[in-house]
Amino acid sequence: MSVDKRLADLGIEIPTPAVPVANYVPFVISGNLVSVSGQVPVKDGKVAFEGKVGADVSIDDACKAARLCALNIIAQVKAACGGDLNKVKRIVKLGGFVNCVDGFASQPQVINAASDLMVDVFGDAGKHSRSAVGTNALPLNVPVEIDALVEIG
Template identity: 45%
Template structure:
């Protein structure tokens, strides 16, 4: 398997988007010691928020999975920006946080979060396996259905 993240993404029939830019007073990534923290990423299509609405209301579970995949692609774009597309510097994903805008009765957050988890494992192999939190919330930035953040382990 190649150490080029963009090549791995292309093998999945996908393309890394350009890394998004912060929309408020924060930075997209912070590296310290052997960790890289990446801020929450939302699903974007052509740089615009996609999948607007809540699961259990305007967004179906299948659409939620797609939203999670798109948000995970945003994470990988940030990772590529930080590492220069070189996965030999990546130890693994340590933690994935998945936030899902839902109605109070929606209970399949884990299934939606699998969209992000599956994409990351498919793209990164064993380096993509992670611990995860999937949380239902009442709303997210720009009204999107899903937001993901992550902590990565970096190799010296």
């Protein structure tokens, strides 16, 4: 099944890729790998979630933020592939960062929302290695930031 068909079946629209807010590029292609810069929960050009998980942000909202980060990763990968997501051979790795209070230990649960989306969209090719790290702050006071390494062909 094509990725576009799977997206349609899931009722998912891929957003327009976000533009960088600092001195970096949204992705780099090296050989058959695409390294996607950290994506934050931005929708329609605006930060959709702000705050610290365990204080201002619930786990449920943090999961929604992680899913939005994953959608933004897919948007960058689509741009890297010239619009053809069927070129994705494998989601190799996700690196997830959760802006959270001291003692918060559910980073894996939050980043699962992004991992689940990758598998839903890319099937077995969406299964990946992963990091899920807690931190005391993230840019723009977002609760989640996720980067990715993707194999294309």
